[in-house]
Amino acid sequence: MKQQGLKNFLEKRIWVIGASSGIGEACATALIAAGAKVALSSRRAERLNALVQFGDKEQTIVLPLDVTNQEQLESAYQSILKGWGGLDLLLFVSGVYTPLRADNFDFTVAQKTIDANLLGPMRAVGVVLPNMLKAHAGHIAIVGSVAGYSGLPKALAYGPSKAGIINFCETLYYDLLPQGVSVHMISPGFVATEATAQNDFEMPALITANEAAKEILEGIQAGKFDIHFPKRFSGFLKFLRILPYPIYFWIIRRFVKI
């Protein structure tokens, strides 16, 4: 059994959460250009409103929200149902990153990171899932990170939040494949965005947000579960995680100078 791709975005009803910058913004603008109906969400309404100009009047809805707020997610979903009668794809891109190591570990930062990056997608999935299950149709795509594959420096909260996304997507895929609902787990390497602009080290295999959006949208069209890129970097990290721990930690200490 293989899951369905979303072959053509024309007229498809798509909710992009985290559309105000970076990878989410690039996905949203590409989807608008492809003729999709796009609901634009994140906290900064002014940044979302700026994207409306890229489409026809009827093509976009701006639904500002915070992914840590259950009521705002539910109310945004109700607006989508009212406007468009249903949803074909939930594309959850939103995420936060605060560098955190053992010597500056801060529980409040960890809690906020897990709330936004792991519980946020769970809340959104909880909101859209009942109708997708009823219809035996729909797509759920969640942006995790290669940082979720194995422990990496400076990711004491971000890493666990993204590792949780991998397990969540794997389990969702297992449950939803027989139900006709597709799951797309997205694991980017380094992408040049506002989030990575703060990095003070050279990022290997860095790609642009538009390149990331192309990988994501092509992966969804092809019906892929595991969408990871750029392959030269994500493939290498996938290989590292099958190594015994002593070798894994040796390689990380030897080559990751942050």
Ligand SMILES: NC(=O)c1ccc[n+]([C@@H]2O[C@H](COP(=O)([O-])OP(=O)(O)OC[C@H]3O[C@@H](n4cnc5c(N)ncnc54)[C@H](OP(=O)(O)O)[C@@H]3O)[C@@H](O)[C@H]2O)c1
């Ligand atoms: N850039 C990379 O190298 C990289 C690598 C791997 C994975 N990723 C993942 O890719 C995703 C996008 O990251 P990016 O690099 O494009 O970062 P970005 O430019 O900082 O964008 C993050 C997006 O998330 C939204 N967001 C953050 N907290 C939110 C909240 N509480 N409620 C609603 N929206 C929220 C932001 O919008 P508002 O501020 O308007 O709310 C923004 O639209 C994240 O999940 C990130 O972890 C990025």
